[in-house]
Amino acid sequence: MFSPKIYESWKDIQRQKYESILNILGKDFLKGLFSGKRVLDLGIGFGYFEGFLEENKIKARIIGLDRDQEAAQKCKVPLIIGNANRLPFKNEAFDILLSIDSFHSIKSGDFSRVVKKKGFALITMFFNDYTYEKTRQDLEDKLVGFEIVCAFEIRGKESEYVVLARKR
């Protein structure tokens, strides 16, 4: 269950994950991936990732979606309050789908509908030593219609499985 108070104290941990993603994928690659693109961030929270992109001068046209009211108040990025499993967007409305630490409560199907063909999904899910295999499998199973471009783990204060995938 998402708790805004705990989440706020988690900001630095989230930031370390973003830095690892940037270091592993490369800043130039991320710039090329996001610049000028229409991006949907499912479960955007308070928009920490978007703040990180801004600091790194990576500019995209991002819309967030979150079911939490407090996120809407704190997030500086345009945000729609809603359920990530019933998206109020047209088919293929986005170039990139982002989901950082929210994919565990997202079902397959609707997110894929709103991503353009040849568009990308950048997804992370946290895991521990007992849930690693299941997390990896769940994430990959949900990516129906996508091919995985690269996948890697981040071992920080919280471990993450990260997938960059491309819609066929």
Ligand SMILES: C[S@@+](CC[C@H](N)C(=O)[O-])C[C@H]1O[C@@H](n2cnc3c(N)ncnc32)[C@H](O)[C@@H]1O
């Ligand atoms: C752990 S936070 C991660 C926030 C942010 N992506 C980040 O990088 O810090 C998970 C977020 O997903 C949202 N969320 C989870 N399931 C959702 C759903 N089905 N629909 C909309 N938002 C959801 C929660 O409200 C919460 O803001």
